[in-house]
Amino acid sequence: MIGSSVVLRTRPWIVLCLSGFLGLLSVGTPAAVAADCPGHPDALGTSRTLVVDPREHPRIGTMQYRETLPLKDHEVVLTFDDGPLPKYSNQILKMLDDECIKATFFIIGQQAKANPEGVRKLIAAGHTVGTHSMNHPLTFDRMPVEKYEPEINGGIEWTSAAMTDPSKQLAPFFRIPGLMRAEGVENYLISRGIQVWSADFPADDWRHVSSDRVYQLAMQRLEAKGKGILLLHDIQPRTVAALPKIIRDLKARGYRIVHVVPATADRPATPTTAVEWLLHPPTETTPIARWPSVPTFVFTQTRTMPAPSPADLNAQTEHQVLLPHRTKGQLNLASTLPTPGRDLYTIPEGSIEVLLSTTLSRRAATRLAMASEAPRAAKGKSGSIKTGKSPAARTAHAAPVAPKHAADANGTAPRNAASKSASPKTAAARPTRVASLKKRAQ
Numbered sequence: 001m002i003g004s005s006v007v008l009r010t011r012p013w014i015v016l017c018l019s020g021f022l023g024l025l026s027v028g029t030p031a032a033v034a035a036d037c038p039g040h041p042d043a044l045g046t047s048r049t050l051v052v053d054p055r056e057h058p059r060i061g062t063m064q065y066r067e068t069l070p071l072k073d074h075e076v077v078l079t080f081d082d083g084p085l086p087k088y089s090n091q092i093l094k095m096l097d098d099e100c101i102k103a104t105f106f107i108i109g110q111q112a113k114a115n116p117e118g119v120r121k122l123i124a125a126g127h128t129v130g131t132h133s134m135n136h137p138l139t140f141d142r143m144p145v146e147k148y149e150p151e152i153n154g155g156i157e158w159t160s161a162a163m164t165d166p167s168k169q170l171a172p173f174f175r176i177p178g179l180m181r182a183e184g185v186e187n188y189l190i191s192r193g194i195q196v197w198s199a200d201f202p203a204d205d206w207r208h209v210s211s212d213r214v215y216q217l218a219m220q221r222l223e224a225k226g227k228g229i230l231l232l233h234d235i236q237p238r239t240v241a242a243l244p245k246i247i248r249d250l251k252a253r254g255y256r257i258v259h260v261v262p263a264t265a266d267r268p269a270t271p272t273t274a275v276e277w278l279l280h281p282p283t284e285t286t287p288i289a290r291w292p293s294v295p296t297f298v299f300t301q302t303r304t305m306p307a308p309s310p311a312d313l314n315a316q317t318e319h320q321v322l323l324p325h326r327t328k329g330q331l332n333l334a335s336t337l338p339t340p341g342r343d344l345y346t347i348p349e350g351s352i353e354v355l356l357s358t359t360l361s362r363r364a365a366t367r368l369a370m371a372s373e374a375p376r377a378a379k380g381k382s383g384s385i386k387t388g389k390s391p392a393a394r395t396a397h398a399a400p401v402a403p404k405h406a407a408d409a410n411g412t413a414p415r416n417a418a419s420k421s422a423s424p425k426t427a428a429a430r431p432t433r434v435a436s437l438k439k440r441a442q
């Protein structure tokens, strides 16, 4: 096995099996393909064969890479990993045969070693066969070259060993187990002319979900992208159960199956343009695609320009004091509030009744309020702190209210907002506060 692997490395990758080859070259409509599916007039069929050159597009699958296969809208490529496992792989193979669908299988070396007949069946049925490592370790993203190289080569050797002519039957396609990609692994594969296959969407059939869920995810994700490479596993019973429903739905929704094969000396790659390898190529409706590239400016002169100073922005200190970044603690400092202390608004028990009394004239009420205010203002801010709890609590919200903003006196405005509008100018208009108090007392 080791000796043959050395030979394999130097060989060019060529044709798959001849059985499917002639039919693959023609691109037909689904109806035409179905007619070519003996005994299955309603078969989904394979609409066309896409020949790809791994060296031109070494990484594919939008789950991880920028590029994917150049599929048209409603075209699907089916891929199956981790087999062959006779119990389930044979059932998958039968379903695909019955529908004349050609798919791509990524073989594990250990499976090929245990079941070489399974690999031969795939080849005989005309499917594309790539590899998927020797032991399926989920550590490719952190393996040193001494470990991933034998993993890759072991899978290729044992899969090749099951074939009669691996140089023609084995496709230079590799899918990293668990999609645990790593730059070194990809570069190694690419240096050998092997195409790295990710996928466009999985159906989570390796998870503990129902076959219905697998079917739903496959279709939902396909519908979301409109086309692409579907990743499935031919070793799972739920995949076996889901596949007939997937095929039925693909048919009902007008999807077409595309078979992918590698280019060879005798079989040139299908002509494509670069943008076709993008899942959603830029269109006329994508304006950014038509924007000119950013010109290269000369910045040497701008380096000497001085940075703007606050003066350039007409910034004033007093305005900065009122910026909203001040903390609540700062707002509570009495020194920042040029208005009189809070006890200014503390009305002795009974005063409100006096103020509201209809027997007292408005002028008399004002005079009374002014008289009671004078001695309190003289006490200063320290006096306000000692004010009795009960009346202070009742009037606390009124303290920072500016007369200009009479509406705030109803207590609905946030305290901070009201505080910001306080200024020495507004503090002078005291009679209005009495009016505010009247309002609150109601």
Ligand SMILES: [Zn+2]
Residues within 6 Å of the ligand: 081, 082, 132, 136, 177, 178
């Ligand atoms: Zn796998």
